[in-house]
Each structure stands twice: as structure tokens, then as C-alpha cells.
Amino acid sequence: xxxxxxxxxxxxxxxxxxxxxxxxxxxxxxxxxxxxxxxxxxxxxxxxxxxxxxxxxxxxxxxxxxxxxxxxxxxxxxxxxxxxxxxxxxxxxxxxxxxxxxxxxxxxxxxxxxxxxxxxxxxxxxxxxxxxxxxxxxxxxxxxxxxxxxxxxxxxxxxxxxxxxxxxxxxxxxxxxxxxxxxxxxxxxxxxxxxxxxxxxxxxxxxxxxxxxxxxxxxxxxxxxxxxxxxxxxxxxxxxxxxxxxxxxxxxxxxxxxxxxxxxxxxxxxxxxxxxxxxxxxxxxxxxxxxxxxxxxxxxxxxxxxxxxxxxxxxxxxxxxxxxxxxxxxxxxxxxxxxxxxxxxxxxxxxxxxxxxxxxxxxxxxxxxxxxxxxxxxxxxxxxxxxxxxxxxxxxxxxxxxxxxxxxxxxxxxxxxxxxxxxxxxxxxxxxxxxxxxxxxxxxxxxxxxxxxxxxxxxxxxxxxxxxxxxxxxxxxxxxxxxx
Numbered sequence: 001x002x003x004x005x006x007x008x009x010x011x012x013x014x015x016x017x018x019x020x021x022x023x024x025x026x027x028x029x030x031x032x033x034x035x036x037x038x039x040x041x042x043x044x045x046x047x048x049x050x051x052x053x054x055x056x057x058x059x060x061x062x063x064x065x066x067x068x069x070x071x072x073x074x075x076x077x078x079x080x081x082x083x084x085x086x087x088x089x090x091x092x093x094x095x096x097x098x099x100x101x102x103x104x105x106x107x108x109x110x111x112x113x114x115x116x117x118x119x120x121x122x123x124x125x126x127x128x129x130x131x132x133x134x135x136x137x138x139x140x141x142x143x144x145x146x147x148x149x150x151x152x153x154x155x156x157x158x159x160x161x162x163x164x165x166x167x168x169x170x171x172x173x174x175x176x177x178x179x180x181x182x183x184x185x186x187x188x189x190x191x192x193x194x195x196x197x198x199x200x201x202x203x204x205x206x207x208x209x210x211x212x213x214x215x216x217x218x219x220x221x222x223x224x225x226x227x228x229x230x231x232x233x234x235x236x237x238x239x240x241x242x243x244x245x246x247x248x249x250x251x252x253x254x255x256x257x258x259x260x261x262x263x264x265x266x267x268x269x270x271x272x273x274x275x276x277x278x279x280x281x282x283x284x285x286x287x288x289x290x291x292x293x294x295x296x297x298x299x300x301x302x303x304x305x306x307x308x309x310x311x312x313x314x315x316x317x318x319x320x321x322x323x324x325x326x327x328x329x330x331x332x333x334x335x336x337x338x339x340x341x342x343x344x345x346x347x348x349x350x351x352x353x354x355x356x357x358x359x360x361x362x363x364x365x366x367x368x369x370x371x372x373x374x375x376x377x378x379x380x381x382x383x384x385x386x387x388x389x390x391x392x393x394x395x396x397x398x399x400x401x402x403x404x405x406x407x408x409x410x411x412x413x414x415x416x417x418x419x420x421x422x423x424x425x426x427x428x429x430x431x432x433x434x435x436x437x438x439x440x441x442x443x444x445x446x447x448x449x450x451x452x453x454x455x456x457x458x459x460x461x462x463x464x465x466x467x468x469x470x471x472x473x474x475x476x477x478x479x480x481x482x483x484x
Contacts, residue, residue, distance in 0.1 A: 012063045012071050014053040015079050016119050022046025023112035030105045040094050043108040047087040047115070054080045062484045067187040070125035070256070073481030077328050078122035078252040081335055085245040086115040088339050088460070091452045092346040093237040099349055100148050107147055114140035114241065118249030127176045127186040130253055134172070134217070137246060138165035144241070145234040151353075157233025164226040168216035175209030178202045188260045195261060210257075211272065217250045220276050220310075221283035224303050228291075231299035236354055239295060240342035243302050244335040251309065255327060259316055259483065273314050277409055280307030281416040288423045293356050297423055298341055301382055304420060305334055308397055311409045315400035321482060326400040328478040333381070333393035333467055340378040340460040344371060347453040358427055363435025372431045374461050381464055383424040384417050389467035396475075 010017075026042045029035075054076050062072035090111060097104035117136030124130040142165070146158025180186055182202035183194035195203055212223065219227035231239045258269070284304030291297045312326035348355050348371070355361060365372035381390035394417065401410045467474055 008060045009063060009065065011053075012057045012060045013065060013069075015050045015057055015076070015083070016069075016071075016116070016123065018046055018050040018053060019083065019112060019116045019119055022050075023109055023116060026105075026109050026112060030109070034103070034105055036094070036097070036104045039105040039108045040090060043090045043112060044087060046112065047083050047090065050083045051080055051087070058481065064125065067189075068126045068129040069120070069123045070484075071123050072484040074256070074324060074328070074483035075123040075252065077478065077481040078248050078331070079119045081248050081331060082115055082118045082122065082245040085248070085335050085339060086111055086241065088343070088456055089237045089241045089245070091456045092240065092339075092343050093235075095453045096235060096237050096346045096349055102148055102150075107144070110140045110143045110147075111241065114144065115245060118245050121249035122252040124253045125188050125256065127179075130257075131169075131172060131176070133249070133253075135169065137249065138169070141165075141238070141242065141246065144238040145230060147235060147238065153233035154235060155233075157230045160226055160233070161230050164216055164230070168213040170213075171209045171216070172213035175206045175211075175213065178206030178209065182206065188257055192260045192262065207261075207269075208272075214250060214254050215276065218247055218254075218306050219299075219303050220306055221279035221303060224280070224283065227303060228287075228296040228299040231302075232293055232295045232356070236295070236342050236346040236349060239298075240339050240346070243298070243338050243342065247302075247306065248331050248335065251306075251313075251327070251331065255313065255324060256483065258313070259320060259324075270314060273310055274406075274409060277307045277310035277314065278412050280304060280310065281412050282307075285416045285419045285423075288420070291423070292358055294345065294358055294361070294427065295342075295354075295356060297358075297427070298338070301420065301424075302338065304416060305382075307416075308394065308413055309334070311401045311406060311413055312397040314406060314409070315404040319400070319403060321479075322400050322403060324483045325475070325478045326396045328481070329396050329471075329475060330393040332474060332478070333389035333464075336460055336463050336467070337378050337381040337388075337390055340374060340457060340464065341382065343453065343457050343460065344375045344378070347371065347457065358430050361427065362430045362433050364431045366435050371457070374457050376428050376431060377461055377464055379424045379427055381468070383421045387465065387468045389464045389471075392468055392471045 022042060026039055029038060029042055057071065058073060058076050061076060062070065064070050090108060093107060097107060114137050117133045117140060120129060120133030120136065124133055142158055142162050145161045146154050148154045179191065182198040183191055185191050185194050215223040234242065281304050284300045284307060288297050288300035291300065309327055309330045312323055312330060315326065316323035345354055377388065381388035384390045384394040398410055398413065
């Protein structure tokens, strides 16, 4: 019996262990022999194996590992999403790093460590593991943001992210200290029973500070000011990782913490979440209207989308199962779409740098019709147009919000989605406008596309349309992996 339990524990924890072991193997391989292709192969093999091991782990979940980690269906869903996003980012980075003077191998080690940190967050059931996972993720992202250290913008992005992470960590630690002073507990399950009788003079400020720290990481309004600058300055594959895998891990632990502590049934907590959701939806969409830099537009779009998913997050007051399924499904669609959008930027990057401005993409359809079609599909999905993953995701969010009678949030969601359509269509119009003449002999509209990037973008387009046209398989998957 003990051997069986030990084997079950190892199988359930295998996806996390595989990611960590892959980082070690990649580091040793670099020490023995530097090879960009070899390091990429190790990274992709490890991440692919981690995703493959999710199936056996799901059959044995849920299982707890001491008080620190809780590996249930919800955690495995987000671990899989994080690992798959990192897999895509690694492929996009291969072509991107060929235009950089940096040694590329260490990039993949940092990416693997950041993936491990995000995966630990998704399974965290204790403030210690939450903070450990967050710091593993953040420290790796410092290096990833500033990886091309010879360029000023990445260095600036790395420093700004460092300041952000230090600030959010301070808020989190102070909040955890207040909660511990009030309850004497740090694991979520014990806190759920201890908080009702704890003094509110400690509990309320503690929870508020924790929410502020997480709000910084999710770039919710009014904690969003770092996002446009970091998104603009960091390399496109790193920005894709921050916008997808990083936020998925942080949102997963927020869901677990909020639901276990009874947040959906507390009027004050629901009011705070509603304010953050409305501010993020309104602020993100309005601030994007006057932007000319594409990565800044996507940064503000990401802020707005975090507001949208908060609507589903709050719908747990009516049905926790439906709310967690809506959050999980929305993140699947959001990650596919965002990876595709930033993948276009990464694929069009040259030795001269990234094409940042909307004008840089003018006439893309007439030179690269396939890329323009993929980019258009991604932008329309972000806008929530039918037959795309984004539309189904928003529909599911609206359905969960309607079930919880969150009418004000739904009105704001619909109104701001209409506003968002304007700046997405600005980019689409530029893609199909006449190309500027004469074109440079070596530029983003003329250079050949890396093969790895082409396959990744094609796969993302298929996934986007598959979810938009036939979402039942993905909905069934999300519903079969509940939070427990």
C-alpha cells in the first residue's frame, strides 16, 4: 500500500518535476557543449513530456503534497496551459534569437525556470509555496526581459519589471504577515476555517495588501502602469510569456485562494473585485485607443482581458464549477490568441529590431498574405468576433455572469468590447492597406519566415478556429478538471 501511494504521488507530481529536471539538464548540456539547437531540443522535449504526463496525473488527482501543493484537475489544467505556452514561446524564440548578438542557450534555461515558477503557483495551497513560485517566476523574468543587454529598451524593461516585482513582493509579504498574525496559519485550508473568527483589523488590511500584490502581477487597473513599458521593451517571445503563462499561473492561485477563503460569498470582496474588473475593462480599452505602438496596444488589450476574466471569476457566487470552467476556458482561448499575435511580431523581427509601430505592418497582406491572414484572425479573436476562440470564451464569460446576475459587469463588458473593436480594426486596416513604396531590400515585409515560426503560427490558427467552430471538446476538458 505504501509503495502504491508513493508511486501515485510521484506520478501526480511528475509534470512539475519534469519541468524542473529539464532546466537542470539544459544547464548541464550548456556547460558541456554550447549548441542552440541542442538546448532548444532539450527544452521542447522536456516541456512536451510534461504535457504528456498530465494525463496519468489527472487520473490520480486530487492529491496534496504536505500543505504546500494541491495537485487537482484545475491545477493540472493550468500547468498544461503554462507548459504548452512555454513550448510555443521556445519555438518562437529560436528564430528571434538568431537575430541577436546574445548567446541564446541561457535563454531557454531562464524560460524553463520561469515555467516551473508559474506551474508551482498553479498548484500552490500555502502562502510559502505561493511566494516561492512567484519569486522563481519573477527572478527568471528579470533576465528574460533584459536578455538582449546591448539594447536600451530591454534593459529598461528588465529594470522596470524588477521594481514591479519588488513592490508586489513587499505588498504580498506584508499582507501574509498580517494574516498570520491574525490566524496563526499560512495554508489556505486552515485559513478558510480560521478567518471568520480572526480580528478584522488584521484580516482586512492583510487581504487588501495581498490583492494589491497580485493586482500588480496581473496588471489590473490601477496597478497597470508598468505593463505597456515592459511589453514594449521586452523581446516579443518574452512578452508573449508574460502575457500568457505568467498571468495564467498567478490567476490560478488567485482563484484557489479566493474560493477557498469564501470570497464569492462575501459582499465586500465581491465589490472590490467588481471595481477592479470595471476599472480594468474601461481603462485598458480606452488607453489603447490612441496608441500607435503595436506592443503597447496588446499590453492595454491584456489589461482589458484580465478585466473580462474577472467577470467569470466573480460568477462563483452562483456556481463555482461554472465560474472555474469559464476562467479555464477563457485562459485557453486568450493564450492561443495572444501567443499568435506576439508570434507575428517575433516572426517579423530582423537584425534591425522589432516592427513596433502599426505603420510597420502596412501592406503586409500584399507581401505576406498568410501572415496577414493569421494576424487578422488573432486580432478578431481578441475582439471577440464569431467563429474565433475569443468569441466562444467571451460568450461563456457572459453566460456565467448572467447566471450570477452580474448585470452591471456584463453591460460594461459589452460596451468596452465595442470600444476595443476600434483599435483592433485599426491594425487590420493597416495590414490590408497598400504597401509603402519603395520597400527596403531587407525588412519585415520581405525577409523569409523561419520554418519553426511558420509551423507554430499555423498550429495556433488551427486551434483558434477549432475552438471557435467546435468548442465542445475543450469545454468538456475544462469541465472534467474541477477545482477541489
